Amino acid sequence: MLITDTNQRINAVNRAFTEITGYSESEAIGQTPRLLASGQHDSAFYASMWHQLAADGHWQGEISNRRKNGELYPSWLTINAVRNKANLTTHFVAVFADISSLKHAQARLDYQAHHDPLTGLPNRTLFESRLQSALLHSEESGSLGAVLFLDLDRFKHINDSLGHPVGDLLLKGIAHRLKETLRDVDTVARLGGDEFIVLLPGLLQPSDAQAIANKLLACFNTPFEAGEHELYISPSIGSCVFPTDGTDVATLVKNADAAMYRSKAKGRNRVESYTCDLTTQASERIALEQELRRALDRNQLSLAYQPKISLLTHTLIGAEALIRWNHPTFGDVPPEHFIPLAEENGMILQIGEWVLEQACQQMGKWRKTCQPFGPVSVNLAGAQLRQTNLVEHIEQLLADNGLEPGCLQLEITENFIMSQTQEALAVLHKLKKLGVQLAIDDFGTGYSSLSYLKRLPLDILKIDQSFVRGLPEDTHDAAIVRAIIALGRSMQLTVIAEGVENSEQQQFLTREGCEQIQGYIISLPLQPEEFSARFLLMNLSDVSDSTAAKPPL
Known part of the structure; x- marks a missing residue:
């Protein structure tokens, strides 16, 4: 606190004044408050202060002052005019507080907020x-x-x-x-x-x-x-x-x-x-994501099954379950459009679990009405592999549907499997021990280390269709496919090629020692009833030469 006369000369200060400013009582007496001026305020600031004091006898606000050592500090200042019985101002009493710690706290809060x-x-x-x-x-x-x-x-x-x-x-x-x-x-x-x-x-x-x-x-x-x-x-x-x-x-x-x-x-x-076209695409993407959240409840999702055949016996040896989404407005939505959305918004776990359940239920039905024909493969999302109860859940699904573990094959992408921790790899080993077959999908598109691959409990290498598409003319693709087949043979893994569309591709793969194929040359993915009629209730002497209708190549 300090007290001045009407000429702004300091008459008195208290101990707190000395502690805050660094000026002793003797140094302050007789001086004006300009002793503390920081130089941070212009003349208009002080003119406004004195105008209010003259009119109201009171002023309050934040002001920047300077200590004796030159350090600036923020202060909350209250000035009151003291009047005598004649209502004339005789003194001014100024009470101020150093609010440095408060300002620092406010600055920290402001920083944290921004x-x-x-x-x-x-x-x-x-x-x-x-x-x-x-x-x-x-x-x-x-x-x-x-x-x-x-x-x-x-x-x-x-x-x-x-x-x-x-x-x-x-x-x-x-x-x-x-x-x-x-x-x-x-x-x-x-x-x-x-x-x-x-x-x-x-x-x-x-x-x-x-x-x-x-x-x-x-x-x-x-x-x-x-x-x-x-x-x-x-x-x-x-x-x-x-x-x-x-x-x-x-x-x-x-x-x-x-x-x-x-x-x-x-x-x-x-x-x-x-x-400009991206605005429309972004709106469509948002709408698609919203509809995807409702798709399961509205029974818009289904599984289609694409047959796999042996190139050695030309018989059906399994099928892949592929998710399909038929929307009343959007029509058939390709998986490559909605699966990434599901991975981003977390729905992939719910969808992945639904796919596993549906595939196991369908296998159970076929087991009762048809001869065994090999495992059904299901794409396993990375998020599912990280679930601690995955093995137990799959074991229960198989038991509920009367299936042996060998009836199920799980496909995991190369890039995902290469990025996993020991915990995730331990899950793969548990699945293998259970008897479930494990396939590495899209092989050749990632960055696999051969020494790492040898540690994985794999049964199957699946050649990505991007390498099959150019066969046999594309020498680069041909060399990659030969290398993958040789790798699979050396690691005692079954090799299957996906996306096979014509007889030239099939013949090349047969010559090079590929064991299994799937693709349009055999069939499009089919709904369960059509799959049963075409492949489970017929004599499959040579599926690749079947007279059943095939899509144009």
Whole structure:
């Protein structure tokens, strides 16, 4: 506290004054409060203060002061005028408190409210505020800007296989590298999970956004250190420019997000720019996702069965259960359109469990009415393999439907199986011990280590149809297929080729020693009743030469 006369000369101070300001009583007496002036306030500030004091005899507010050692500190100041009996002001009493700790606490709260706690990057709130400011400046100056949406490719596999602590270290490393790559005026924010968003203000031309996006893409070429791990990961990046592609925050974020999804659809690890048609596609995608959530309850999903034959005996040796979605408005929705949606929104577990149940029930029905013909294979989603009760659930399903474990074959993609932890591999060994057959699907499209493959309890290698399609003319595909067949033989695994469409492909595969095939040359995937009529209730002397109708090749 301090007391001044009407000439603002300090008459008295208390001990707290000395503790806060550093000035002793003798140093303060006779001085004016300008002794504490910080230089942070202009003359208009003080004029307003004295005007209110003269009118009301009272002023209160926050003020910045300076200690004797030169340090600035925030203060909450209350000034009251003291009047005599004649109502004339004789003194002013000023009471103030050092609110530094309060301001620091407010600053921490403000930082926490506007920054991601893991990476320290701005969060969505701060990003949108800065984007709004950039849009206003763009409107006033006529300058361009851009928004980039980054989504990390297959980050979930890293998180699930190596654990969240490693995933968090990776996210921190990515955040640091993104900041280092961008300009000082740019903002990179984390939206949550594995999504980042970037604001690029003050661009001269739209191609500048593409150039910066390509720099961000390139910065992922070097591996990231995450504890003891050295990890490679790539982003899918979507870009939109303002004001061309939008003039408000929500539209620009939505359009950049739509462009990012096109990047993923085109193979990931690339930059895609927004175009008008993406708005329609994004709306359709949202509608599709909403309808997918209702599809199971409305009995819109079904299983179709595609036969597999032996190239040695030309007899039926199994079938693959393939999910189908017939929507009353959208018609037949291809699995490649809705399965990725299910993986993103978490429905893949529910759908995967439904597929297993339906396939086992159908096998149980065929077991009662038809001769055994081999296992039915089901695609197992990665999320299912991570379920702790998977083995017990499958064992119960088989028992409920009167099936031996050998009646079921589970197909797991190469890329997924290569990214799994010892815990997930232990589940595979339990399934193998149970008697369920295990196949590695889409073989040749991933990055398998042969030493790693030898540790897996596999029964079957499935050659991806992308390599079969060019046979026998494409020498590159032919060489890959020969190598896979040789690998399977050396590891004592059965090799099956999918997507076989013509007799030339079938003859090539037979010559090279492939044991099984499936594809249009045999049949399209069929509903259970038609599958039974065509393949289970007939004499299969040579399925590949069957006179049953086949689709055009």
